[in-house]
Amino acid sequence: MPRSGEGRVLSIQSHVSFGYVGGKAAVFPLQCLGYDVDVVNTVNLSNHTGYGRWGGTRATASELDGIFESMEQNGLLLPNRLLTGYIPGAEALSAVMSVAKKLRDRNPELLYLLDPVIGDSGKMYVAPDVVPIYRTALQNATIITPNWFEVEVLTDVKILDITSLRRAIQILHDEYRVPNIVISSIPLRDWLRNILPLHIRPPSDSPDQDFLLCISSTTFGPGAESSQPSSVYAQHVPCLPGYFSGVGDLFSALVLAHFEPSGSSASPAESPLSHAVSQALTKTHGILSLTHEYSESLPEEDRLPTDEEKDASAPDRKIRRMRGRELRLVQGQDIIRGTEHIEYRQMEPWTGFWES
């Protein structure tokens, strides 16, 4: 975390008036952790689109350019960290990525976390023409935080086993030149559970509990002697029932906030990336648990389970559920600040990941 006044993040993502996704999920946590945050809104909507109905507008590429150009002219493009998230449409994405490139060219020390928001669980929620733009832009990133579906789309590798998982990670490191990869959540299916080292596997006495796996991978710097392509860490977290929006945006912001390349805050068993991811995993899960607890405390009509047929015929059903599942960021701010202690979810070295 920054010493007083040292950390300045430029955050470029969506804005919603009500609720916590995009910038609304990222900016407050970064501020709580001591960062000045410059906030550029790629959309201005009433609420996230999962509600089914929303109002507001998307910023055009030329509106975004107008903001970036004035910041540049005024000498206000001075972040030492950059965070980009959901950017709808290829033109706006190109505008943002050219700012990212400019900042990277100007400052090799820039820490850029690029969250390639493309889709989830097999569904794309951006236009297909953004994918090649992301592929070209990856080389400017310090860290990327795709989910498993986004890894598949970016690398064109279907992740079905350890071989394809290795190949996908290697493509991101080698072809796209990304030094730090965090695959934020992969459903822990049997094939994956069975190849995990014992110390990372969930306890076997919880067969009914679903888990997600988080994997991080860092290439060894040039000159480092290693027979392996990267250093890999992983950890599982219990999967909470139902869908919560903005979780990935919160997680990415926390990874960026806690990443210290010098590794000063990491313990000997941690790498700078694994430390940041452990912090992000711990705090994100803490906020999610708080949100889950709250949504469970609501009257029944505010927590009707997902049922696409019933939702379609009664939109209010979905809206009430969404409203009750907005992240409890404000109520959980002591978790974010680290002053409320909760179970620490430490990323563990996945020794043997690269050995067949």
Added chain:
Amino acid sequence: MPRSGEGRVLSIQSHVSFGYVGGKAAVFPLQCLGYDVDVVNTVNLSNHTGYGRWGGTRATASELDGIFESMEQNGLLLPNRLLTGYIPGAEALSAVMSVAKKLRDRNPELLYLLDPVIGDSGKMYVAPDVVPIYRTALQNATIITPNWFEVEVLTDVKILDITSLRRAIQILHDEYRVPNIVISSIPLRDWLRNILPLHIRPPSDSPDQDFLLCISSTTFGPGAESSQPSSVYAQHVPCLPGYFSGVGDLFSALVLAHFEPSGSSASPAESPLSHAVSQALTKTHGILSLTHEYSESLPEEDRLPTDEEKDASAPDRKIRRMRGRELRLVQGQDIIRGTEHIEYRQMEPWTGFWES
């Protein structure tokens, strides 16, 4: 301050990517104090206009309507507090004021702090046609926070002595039906200093120090027996050199955050309004002192004093100064949260205010 999850503020004001004015000065403090904040941006600019150059766009009335209508349809217009600040142009202001009226009609308990942002120190920075709209809207407000110039414009009374000051306050209470008025800052000139009760007067051993006076006035509820029109409190604060932007926006947010109509957090010597204003004055001055200290620590070329002639011929001069004077909100968040203790600036009863 809200018990967990009880406080929800709808904040409608400007957004700037860099720096702290409007929503950027208000939202983070409200969140730190435990409020969920719904954020509607009336403008999306790169930086505040005091820099002389800026990019971005203003939301049209129909864009704002689109956001409000979707929030309404989705049942997301549920604030128990409302905060409105800078809204450029009469059409956008009308759109916002009709939402304010709707929320007020629906919920008589709504706490609405209306900051009638019109201008400062004799200069208007909105179009003249917004003034009548504000005049009509004042009746929906719980609290207003004009500076002395805005009081003059709204009431058409030039404040030159105690008689005109009384008249202006009485017009706001009686004609415009505002129960709580906070005149956030009046330069403490001799005429004003001389009519202050001794316990509110600045020490006489500081003749070179300029002060600002903050005045609050609350009408007695219907049925209360009082021979006086209102209960008046005041306090002075030392004036820091130079101009800081966003101070009024921060102050208003803090007044709203700390206002508890039941008065549960106020001591016997305080009213609910005077308590909220004392907190806001204390914390705003704390943040300002921190900002002043920081700007003094910058290299000389970043803190050249205001000189309109030199500024006009070298715009970078002004920009560097502005940049170094952005509020240190993130660095001062413990002041906002009340965990860092600083000198308490308590509003004191101005006994005799109404007696000639």
